[in-house]
Amino acid sequence: MDAERIIEIEDAHDSHQFNKKIPLLHGEGAILYGQDGTPFIDCAGAHGVATIGYAHPRFVEEMCAYLQDKRPITCGHYYDENRAEFIEKLLAVVPKNLNRVFFGNSGTEAVEAAFKFAMKYKKDIKDKEIVAFKRAFHGRTLGALAATFEPRYRDDYVFIPGVKHASYNDAESARSLVNENTIAIILELVQGEGGVYPANDDFPAALRELCDEKGIPLIFDEVQTGFGRTGKLFCLEHYGVQPDILCLAKGIAGGIPMGATITTDAIMDAVTPGSHGNTFGENPFACHAGIVSLDIIQQEHLIEHANKISEYLFPALHALAEQHPSTIKEIRGKGLMIGVQFRNKINEVMQALQDEGVLVLNAGVTVVRLLPPLVITMDQAKQVIEAFEKILDRE
Numbered sequence: 405m406d407a408e409r410i411i412e413i414e415d416a417h418d419s420h421q422f423n424k425k426i427p428l429l430h431g432e433g434a435i436l437y438g439q440d441g442t443p444f445i446d447c448a449g450a451h452g453v454a455t456i457g458y459a460h461p462r463f464v465e466e467m468c469a470y471l472q473d474k475r476p477i478t479c480g481h482y483y484d485e486n487r488a489e490f491i492e493k494l495l496a497v498v499p500k501n502l503n504r505v506f507f508g509n510s511g512t513e514a515v516e517a518a519f520k521f522a523m524k525y526k527k528d529i530k531d532k533e534i535v536a537f538k539r540a541f542h543g544r545t546l547g548a549l550a551a552t553f554e555p556r557y558r559d560d561y562v563f564i565p566g567v568k569h570a571s572y573n574d575a576e577s578a579r580s581l582v583n584e585n586t587i588a589i590i591l592e593l594v595q596g597e598g599g600v601y602p603a604n605d606d607f608p609a610a611l612r613e614l615c616d617e618k619g620i621p622l623i624f625d626e627v628q629t630g631f632g633r634t635g636k637l638f639c640l641e642h643y644g645v646q647p648d649i650l651c652l653a654k655g656i657a658g659g660i661p662m663g664a665t666i667t668t669d670a671i672m673d674a675v676t677p678g679s680h681g682n683t684f685g686e687n688p689f690a691c692h693a694g695i696v697s698l699d700i701i702q703q704e705h706l707i708e709h710a711n712k713i714s715e716y717l718f719p720a721l722h723a724l725a726e727q728h729p730s731t732i733k734e735i736r737g738k739g740l741m742i743g744v745q746f747r748n749k750i751n752e753v754m755q756a757l758q759d760e761g762v763l764v765l766n767a768g769v770t771v772v773r774l775l776p777p778l779v780i781t782m783d784q785a786k787q788v789i790e791a792f793e794k795i796l797d798r799e
Contacts (some may be wrong), residue, residue, distance in 0.1 A: 407439040414503040415530040425758065430456025434780040436763065444758070445784050445791075448765045449775040450659055452596070452628045452741075455655035456700050458776035463658045466696045470689065480507070480686030490691040493698055494666065499646040504672035506665045508658070508685040511627030511653035512543025514663035516645055516651045517680060518590070518623050519547050525621060526587035533566035533585040535578055539598030540569070542590065551590055553598065573603060577609035582618055583765075584797070589615055590623040595638040599771045600743025608645040621648035621671060628741070631655035631698070632707040635714060635739030642738065643781050653729045658697035706778040710740050713785050716744060717774075720789045728796045733770075742774040743767055744792075747749055753795060760791035 412429045416422075419504070427439040434457050436446045446454065453618040456463060491505050506517050524531055536542065536551035543549060550563030566585065571577040577588060589611055608624075615622040624647035629639035636642055640650075648671060653663035663685070684690070701707065713718060718735065721744060725732040736743040744755060749769050757764050757772070767773040774788070 406610075410439065412706055412755060423507070425763070432460075433457045434777045434784055442761075443594075444761050444763045445776070445780070445788055446763050447774040447776045447780075447788060448763045450779055451661065451765065452633060452654045452775040453659055454777045455631050455633065456658050456661075456697055456706065457779040458596060460779070462656070462700055463693075467658075467660075467693060470692050474689065475692070477687050477689045478685055480681070484686075484688040484691070485693040485736065486695065487686055488687040489697075490694045493695060494664065498650060498666055499640070499697075501646050501648070501668055502650055502666045504667050504669060506667075506672075506680070506685070507691070508653075508663040508665065508682055509661045509690075510543075511625075511651065511664045512545045512548040513682070513685070514627060514651035514653050514665045515542045515551070515590070515623075515625060516545055516665075517546040517665040518625075518651050519551075519588070520680050520724075521649060521665065521671050521675050522588040522621050522623070524676070524679065525671045527674065531566065531587055532586045532587045533583070535566060535581050535589045535590055536567055536569050537571045537572040537578075537595075537596050539572055540590075540592060540625075541595070541597035541599060542592075543627075572598075572601060573607050575607060575614065578611060579614055582614065582620075586618065586620055588621045588623050590625060592625045592627075592629065593643065593739055594629050594634060594738055596628040596741065596773070597737050597767055599745070599767050600741060600773055602736065602738055605643070606645040608640070612645045617653070621667075623647060623649040624652065625651045627651055627653040629738075632701050632710060633739055633741050633775070634737075635707065637701070637707060639738065656697065657690055657693035658700075660690050660693035661693060701778070710778040710780075711781060713776075713780055714739050714742075716782065716785055717789070719742050721792070724789070724792055724796060731796060737774075740774070740776055740778060744772040744774070746770050746772065756795040756798075757791055760794055762788050762791045 409428045429439045436444045538553050538555045542551040547564050550567040553569050568581045570581050593603050630652045649667045656662050721735045732772050734745045734746050765773040
């Protein structure tokens with residue numbers, strides 16, 4: 405199908421919920437190809453999903469072999485070796501206090517499960533409240549959206565009651581909102597959609613202390629920061645703080661839809677069997693994808709490679725910011741989760757980068773967000789900087 409026909413059909417009959425760019429044909433590594441074969445360096449990473457890149461040979465081979473071996477794709481009502489193996493692999497790399505896993509299909513479902521588990525754990529509290537943070541983004545289902553801060557995402561919807569938003573990186577602001585009805589605190593260790601704002605070094609520890617004092621769960625939303633995105637397998641490793649509930653998705657399964665909510669025995673034991681569930685979340689195909697993807701990240705040393713790329717990109721972007729102070733305000737982030745904050749709206753910047761062969765995301769109206777696959781090469785990273793240089797030189 406030619407590009408014009410693809411655009412015609414989707415423009416006429418799609419939901420119009422996405423600001424669409426160009427038709428894509430296929431991808432390889434950190435490169436996406438347009439329908440006409442034009443290559444683009446992908447710094448959008450499918451919203452951070454494409455940690456191992458596109459068409460990774462090992463991933464393709466092992467997933468095809470899974471289907472060819474007539475392996476089952478079933479629900480969670482049956483035991484399965486792939487699920488058991490993936491649970492074992494996850495528990496080997498998350499904090500040791502976390503040892504119970506619930507699989508879902510997405511990040512927003514991982515957050516929904518976390519809220520439901522916290523509600524069950526604190527079932528004796530009648531008027532339940534949750535503390536989240538300003539600029540937070542936790543998903544688009546009604547429960548997760550209640551903890552998301554941006555008004556334009558929230559307009560016209562009715563949410564679970566009792567979600568309050570404290571100031572990010574301000575533990576005293578969070579403390580002021582905690583009361584006898586609070587059942588949990590949730591935060592992103594790097595706020596992605598909200599502008600790529602990392603937590604200050606002492607902020608997660610201060611929240612851990614507050615939650616311990618009040619006897620409430622601390623929830624880390626690592627949907628976007630997990631699986632090597634910030635230079636560690638999980639961003640919590642930068643801070644040395646253990647959550648009571650960990651939400652994962654995006655990079656978890658090589659692009660196969662999946663999420664996970666990992667928690668403690670005490671919290672999971674409060675969730676009565678059958679009070680939460682799904683159809684697709686624990687299917688063995690997605691679990692096998694998770695196994696293969698995690699093996700690739702670890703065995704091919706993708707985090708170490710990504711850190712080398714990050715160590716090039718951050719100084720190069722800071723240099724550009726120094727050269728163009730009237731255009732670029734700040735560079736923020738960790739690892740290969742980078743925010744370039746401009747002083748004005750970035751619609752034209754994003755289009756100009758696309759014209760130079762680089763695909764990027766926004767994080768609000770003034771921040772260009774870079775979430776390239778961990779397999780991006782140094783030459784490709786240099787091309788990204790060259791593209792920024794070209795568009796900035798036109799200012």
